[in-house]
Amino acid sequence: MSLPTTQKQWLIQGNDKGFDDVVYQDGPVPQVGDNEVLVKLRGASINFRDLIIPQNKYPFPLALPVVAGSDGAGEIVAVGARVTKWKAGDRVVTLFNQGHQAGPMTAAASATGLGGCLDGTLRQYGAFSQDGVVRMPANLDFVEGASLVCAALTSWNALYGLRPLKKGQTVLVQGTGGVSLFALQFAKAAGATVIATTSSAEKAEIVKKLGADHVINYREDENWGETARKLSPRGEGVDHVIEVGGEKTMAQSLRAVKIEGVISLIGMLGGMKPKDNIMEVLARLCTIRGVYVGSREQLEDMVKEIEKHNIHPVIDKKVFTLETAKEAYEYMLAQKHFGKIGIKIE
Structure with a gap:
């Protein structure tokens, strides 16, 4: 041509x-x-x-x-x-x-x-x-x-890049942006329980339709991290946190995560100034991991799962x-x- x-x-x-x-x-x-x-x-x-x-x-x-x-x-x-x-x-x-x-x-x-x-x-x-x-x-x-290129692959890397998500585990996703919605869909496809935070009843209904097991309105519940912990099995906390807020949400993510859980730090929608959470990381015995999209190999694996489960982006x-x-x-x-x-x- x-x-x-x-x-x-x-x-x-x-x-x-x-x-x-x-x-x-x-x-x-x-x-x-x-x-x-x-x-x-x-x-x-x-x-x-x-x-x-x-x-x-x-x-x-x-x-x-x-x-x-x-x-x-x-x-x-x-x-x-x-x-x-x-x-x-x-x-x-x-x-x-x-x-x-x-x-x-x-x-x-x-x-x-x-x-x-x-x-x-x-x-x-x-x-x-x-x-x-x-x-x-x-x-x-x-x-x-x-x-898929950035948002989906970032969420895939968060769930599978360090400590792969397993069936029956619990994932906390923040908000209704692309990364969080992909993480919700991937987690449900893997047989995980998903707790989602959002800002309105309208958005809550949409994430429920996508499969969220529990939804917390963070505007109404300032201690949503503790609420997410209580919603997790035995109140021990969640296995994976998809952290997209940065400065304004990290404290709540630390409240939600379980011992030896993983917080995948992806976004900075709430600001980029560091907070002094070091001692709380020790107290929670968790891993905070920065995620910068992912590799070609991970993208190929993700494509297969998207086809297998007929996942469609929102x-x-x-x-x-x-x-x-x-x-x-x-x-x-x-x-x-x-x-x-x-x-x-x-």
């Missing part, structure tokens, strides 16, 4: 102007190297990370200017001369940290994130290493597939286009969304 030489893309210029620094422009369609594939991107989604990079608040490596976007899915339209894994027409999702292939994260791999160090997915075409894409689940569309009812992607930023910043914010790319 004949491919264009230019494309539409969103570029983070690196001038510290906030969202005004993210510019919609024409850019080149990348040339495909011998070990690369060219993907016609069909879907993307927005993460909290995408909001804070233009605001100069991102705590990890950056190489600006860079094409924005952490999550992508699409169809391979060309392959390099040495590519053996893929062919034109294959449906794939992108790997966020392109260098994180398997095993623990490394400093080198942490500097290969899309939309921060390497050109991201808010564009029409992207060239990626043949090891930088993974087969998309057959049961998902492109927008659903794109939503996508907000309002889906944006590539042209209106900046509106998606504003929509997420205003916290109008439920689940993942999807972007359809033509």
Whole structure:
């Protein structure tokens, strides 16, 4: 097929102007190297990370200017001369940290994130290493597939990367963002009990429909960590905490976790200033683990489970286009969304 030489893309210029620094422009369609594939991107989604990079608040490596976007899915339209894994027409999702292939994260791999160090997915075409894409689940569309890249893989890594979740264990998920909702679905598929926190009766009904066994309204219950502990078997605490709030929620997570439990520190929605919880970590005998998405190997394992259990991401009812992607930023910043914010790319 004949491919264009230019494309539409969103570029983070690196001038510290906030969202005004993210510019919609024409850019080149990348040339495909011998070990690369060219993907016609069909879907993307927005993460909290995408909001804070233009605001100069991102705590990890950056190489600006860079094409924005952490999550992508699409169809391979060309392959390099040495590519053996893929062919034109294959449906794939992108790997966020392109260098994180398997095993623990490394400093080198942490500097290969899309939309921060390497050109991201808010564009029409992207060239990626043949090891930088993974087969998309057959049961998902492109927008659903794109939503897996950061949020789903982060929750999968949280539940299986250090101390794998077992049937019958208990998981506490915070809020109704993408990571938490994926963790809820993965935990239920594994036969775990899920305690979810949320801020409204309306959201509580939705997480119950997704399988949450217990729901706590954190606006009405300031000591929701103790409540979660009491809801756990024998009141001993939960095995896994999906911690997305950071500064404002860690104290409650420590109240909820059981002895030798794991708190996966993922988000910083409630602030990034450290709290002096060191002695309480000792008192709880728990592990607090930072999670930075996951590896290609983990992504492949997750895709199999998504197909096996026919899991579908929770996508907000309002889906944006590539042209209106900046509106998606504003929509997420205003916290109008439920689940993942999807972007359809033509």
